[in-house]
Amino acid sequence: MNEQDTPTHGSEVGPTGHGTAVRLDQGHIIGDGGIPERFSNPGLPVHVPRAADLDEDAARRAEKQVTTLFGISILGTLLFIVLYFLIDVEETIYVPGIGVTSASNLALGVTLALALLGIGFGAIHWAKTLMPDHEMVEERHPLRATDESRDRVVHEMREGGNSSQLTRRPFLKYTLGGALGLFAVPLVLQVAGSLGPMPQKSLSLTFWHGGPSGPGQEPEFRPLRLMRDPENTPVRADEVTVGSVYHILPEGLLDLEEGVLEEKAKAAVLLVRLQEDEIQSEKQLDWGYQGIVAYSKICTHVGCPVGLYEQVTHHLLCPCHQSTFDVTRDCEVIFGPAKRSLPQLKITVDDEGYLVSEQPFAEAVGPSYWERGQ
Amino acid sequence: MNALAARRRHPAAIAILIILGLFLTGAVYAALAPKPADATTRALPAQSVEEGKALFRANCSTCHGLNAEGRATGTGDQIAGPPLAGVGAAAVDFQVGTGRMPLPRPDVQAPANNEIKFTQEEIDSMGAYIASLAPGPGVPSEEAVDPTKGDAARGGELFRVNCAMCHNFAGAGGALTRGKYAPPIEGVSGRHIYEAMVTGPQSMPVFNDANLTPESKRDIIAFLYTIDEAESPGGMTLGSLGPVSEGLFAWVFGLGLLVASAVWIGAKSA
Numbered sequence: 001m002n003e004q005d006t007p008t009h010g011s012e013v014g015p016t017g018h019g020t021a022v023r024l025d026q027g028h029i030i031g032d033g034g035i036p037e038r039f040s041n042p043g044l045p046v047h048v049p050r051a052a053d054l055d056e057d058a059a060r061r062a063e064k065q066v067t068t069l070f071g072i073s074i075l076g077t078l079l080f081i082v083l084y085f086l087i088d089v090e091e092t093i094y095v096p097g098i099g100v101t102s103a104s105n106l107a108l109g110v111t112l113a114l115a116l117l118g119i120g121f122g123a124i125h126w127a128k129t130l131m132p133d134h135e136m137v138e139e140r141h142p143l144r145a146t147d148e149s150r151d152r153v154v155h156e157m158r159e160g161g162n163s164s165q166l167t168r169r170p171f172l173k174y175t176l177g178g179a180l181g182l183f184a185v186p187l188v189l190q191v192a193g194s195l196g197p198m199p200q201k202s203l204s205l206t207f208w209h210g211g212p213s214g215p216g217q218e219p220e221f222r223p224l225r226l227m228r229d230p231e232n233t234p235v236r237a238d239e240v241t242v243g244s245v246y247h248i249l250p251e252g253l254l255d256l257e258e259g260v261l262e263e264k265a266k267a268a269v270l271l272v273r274l275q276e277d278e279i280q281s282e283k284q285l286d287w288g289y290q291g292i293v294a295y296s297k298i299c300t301h302v303g304c305p306v307g308l309y310e311q312v313t314h315h316l317l318c319p320c321h322q323s324t325f326d327v328t329r330d331c332e333v334i335f336g337p338a339k340r341s342l343p344q345l346k347i348t349v350d351d352e353g354y355l356v357s358e359q360p361f362a363e364a365v366g367p368s369y370w371e372r373g374q
Numbered sequence: 375m376n377a378l379a380a381r382r383r384h385p386a387a388i389a390i391l392i393i394l395g396l397f398l399t400g401a402v403y404a405a406l407a408p409k410p411a412d413a414t415t416r417a418l419p420a421q422s423v424e425e426g427k428a429l430f431r432a433n434c435s436t437c438h439g440l441n442a443e444g445r446a447t448g449t450g451d452q453i454a455g456p457p458l459a460g461v462g463a464a465a466v467d468f469q470v471g472t473g474r475m476p477l478p479r480p481d482v483q484a485p486a487n488n489e490i491k492f493t494q495e496e497i498d499s500m501g502a503y504i505a506s507l508a509p510g511p512g513v514p515s516e517e518a519v520d521p522t523k524g525d526a527a528r529g530g531e532l533f534r535v536n537c538a539m540c541h542n543f544a545g546a547g548g549a550l551t552r553g554k555y556a557p558p559i560e561g562v563s564g565r566h567i568y569e570a571m572v573t574g575p576q577s578m579p580v581f582n583d584a585n586l587t588p589e590s591k592r593d594i595i596a597f598l599y600t601i602d603e604a605e606s607p608g609g610m611t612l613g614s615l616g617p618v619s620e621g622l623f624a625w626v627f628g629l630g631l632l633v634a635s636a637v638w639i640g641a642k643s644a
Binding site (some may be wrong): 050084093097098099100101102105106124128129133177228229230231235236239240241242243244245246247272305307308309310311312313315317321322324335 | 468554577
C-alpha cells in the first residue's frame with residue numbers, strides 16, 4: 001500500500017485487499033511529480049457517476065430516448081409490413097442523389113433498417129445510461145478441480161467401462177472402433193470424387209489440335225478455319241484490314257453439344273493485321289499471313305481473356321492484372337505480372353481464301369502448371 | 375460569438391474548419407482562375423468541298439498540314455496530326471461532332487467535349503473535303519443507326535465479345551495502357567457509335583463491314599440504347615464499374631459505419 005491513495009470511489013467494488021498485494025480495484029494514485037522507485041499497480045480509474053445516476057431528470061430523459069428508439073423500431077416494423085403489401089414490386093420511384101430505383105426495395109430497406117437499428121441503438125443507449133455501470137473485478141480461480149472430484153470422475157469412467165463389459169469382451173471395442181473409423185472413408189471419398197476426372201493431357205491441348213480436347217480425348221490435327229465469335233462464320237484474308245481486330249474460335253467449336261465453355265476457355269484467339277514492316281519478329285511474320293497474325297487470347301498469367309487491343313501502339317492489355325503484350329514483337333510481355341509471351345497460332349489461307357490454322361499451338365496456352373513443358 | 379467560442383474545443387470543430395477552409399479556397403480559385411483564351415475562328419456556313427477546304431485550312435491545318443498530309447512535330451517520330459486522306463467523312467463527323475477535334479492541346483488522347491466548335495453544316499462540308507481526297511467510310515444513313523430496327527439481344531452478344539473488354543459490360547468505359555482510356559458510351563448518339571466502329575478513332579480498332587456487318591452494328595446500337603434506358607432496381611449504380619467502386623463504397627461506408635458504432639458503444643457515457 002505504498003504511495004497509494006486510500007481508495008475512495010473504487011471502494012464500492014469490494015472490500016479492501018488483504019495482505020500486501022495491490023488489488024485492481026483499489027482506486028487511483030495521485031502522483032507527486034517524482035519518479036517512484038518502482039511502479040505499482042495504478043488500479044482502476046476513479047469512478048465517475050453519470051448524469052442519469054445523479055439527476056432524476058436526466059434519467060427520465062434517457063428513458064425517453066430509449067423508449068423513442070424502441071418506438072422507432074416498432075414503427076419501422078409496422079411500416080415494413082404495410083409497405084410490403086402496398087407497393088408493387090415493379091414500381092419505380094425517383095430519389096434525388098440515387099436516381100430511378102425500385103420503390104419496393106427502397107421502402108423495405110429503409111423500414112427494415114429503422115426496425116433493426118431502433119432495437120440496437122435503443123439497447124445500447126439503455127445499457128450506457130441506465131443500467132448499472134459499476135466496475136467489477138472477478139478474481140481468477142484455479143482451473144484444477146479438487147482431488148475428490150477428479151477421483152470421482154475416474155471412478156465413474158472405470159465403473160462405466162466395467163458395467164458395459166468393454167473390458168471383459170474387448171472384441172466389442174475393436175469392432176466399434178473399426179466401424180467408426182471406416183465411416184470417415186465415404187465422407188472423404190465423396191469430396192475427392194466430386195473434383196472430377198484428372199485433367200490428363202487436356203491442359204496442353206486445345207480445340208486447334210483438331211477437335212474436342214477434354215480429359216482423355218486426343219484429337220488428330222486437321223486445318224481448322226478461323227471463325228468469328230459469336231457469328232460462327234469463316235474469315236477471308238482480304239476482310240482483315242489493317243487495324244482490325246477479330247475475335248476467333250476454331251471451326252466446329254460452337255457446334256459442340258457439350259463442353260463449349262471448356263473448349264472456348266482454351267481455344268479463344270485474337271486476330272489482328274499489322275503492316276508487315278511493323279512486325280519485328282521473323283517467326284511472327286512466318287506464322288502469320290501477309291501481316292495477319294493470330295494469338296491466343298488466354299493470358300499466360302492466370303488465364304484472363306486478353307482482349308484490349310490498341311491499334312495505334314499495338315499494345316494488348318489484360319484487364320485483370322494489366323499485363324501488357326507488344327503485338328509487334330511476337331506478343332512479348334512489356335509490363336505486368338505475366339511471365340511468358342502469348343502463344344501464336346500458325347495460320348495460312350485455304351483454296352477458297354479463308355484463313356485456316358496450319359498447326360496447333362506449339363505450346364500450352366494460358367497460365368503455368370506443374371507438368372507444363374514435360 | 376460567445377457560444378461559438380465556447381464550442382471551439384468541440385471534437386468536430388477541426389473537421390468543420392478544414393472543410394470550410396477547403397471550400398473557401400476552391401470558391402476563390404474558381405472566381406479568380408484565368409480563363410483559357412478562345413481563339414477558334416467562326417467560319418461562315420459552307421456546303422461545298424471548296425468551303426470545307428477553307429474551313430480545314432483555317433482550323434485543322436496547324437496539325438494535319440495544309441493539304442491534310444499530316445505533320446511531324448520534329449521530336450523523334452512524334453506526329454502533330456496524322457494524314458487524313460482515306461479516313462472518310464465518317465471520321466470527320468465523329469471527331470469534330472463529338473468535340474474531340476479541334477484538339478485543345480496535345481495529350482495522350484483526345485477527350486470528348488460537349489463544346490462543339492462547328493455547326494453540323496460546317497462539319498459536313500469538312501467531311502466532304504476530306505472524302506474528296508481519297509475514298510473512305512461515309513456518314514451512315516438515319517436508317518443504318520435506327521435503334522428501333524436493331525435486335526438488342528443479338529447486339530448484346532456482339533457487344534460482350536467485341537466491345538465489352540474495353541468499354542465495360544455496361545458501356546461505362548475503362549482504362550487502357552499509359553494513361554489512355556476507353557471512353558464511356560452512355561448517351562452517345564447512334565451515328566457516332568457507328569462512325570467509331572467503322573473508323574476506329576485513336577486506340578480503338580477498326581470494325582469494318584466484314585467484321586461486324588451493318589446490321590450487327592445496328593444491333594449493337596440498339597443494345598446500347600436499351601441499357602441506357604434501363605432502370606436500375608438496385609438503386610445507385612456507382613458508375614457501373616463493378617467490384618472496384620462497389621468495394622470502395624462497402625469499405626468506406628459499410629466499415630465506416632461499423633467503426634463509428636464500435637467507437638460509440640465503447641465510449642463512456644456522460
